[in-house]
Amino acid sequence: MAAKADPPQAFLAAFDVLPFGQTYGTADGKRYVLVKSSFAAGASQKLVAEELGGSDYVSLNLYRTSSNARLFPCEMPAEKVIAFVLAFRPDA
Numbered sequence: 871m872a873a874k875a876d877p878p879q880a881f882l883a884a885f886d887v888l889p890f891g892q893t894y895g896t897a898d899g900k901r902y903v904l905v906k907s908s909f910a911a912g913a914s915q916k917l918v919a920e921e922l923g924g925s926d927y928v929s930l931n932l933y934r935t936s937s938n939a940r941l942f943p944c945e946m947p948a949e950k951v952i953a954f955v956l957a958f959r960p961d962a
Contacts, residue, residue: 876939884955884958888960890907892904895961902928905917930943
């Protein structure tokens with residue numbers, strides 16, 4: 871998949887508040903386990919989410935430079951990963 875340069879600010883804001891490590895939560899009425907990792911001093915971040923009891927899967931890499939961010943969805947449309955991150959709510 872090609873990179874989506876400069877993902878929307880709303881996506882970046884929602885992505886940044888997700889905790890690192892393993893988190894459980896919901897998106898669009900479905901339960902997920904999500905893992906967010908950081909590499910290269912935060913310049914590269916990865917998110918993988920799997921639906922619990924279902925088949926949905928979301929995976930992305932986000933690369934940050936001093937001037938922008940590059941979103942690389944893993945074998946799925948950028949719109950899917952953006953919508954998922956915007957909809958995901960971690961358990962309280």
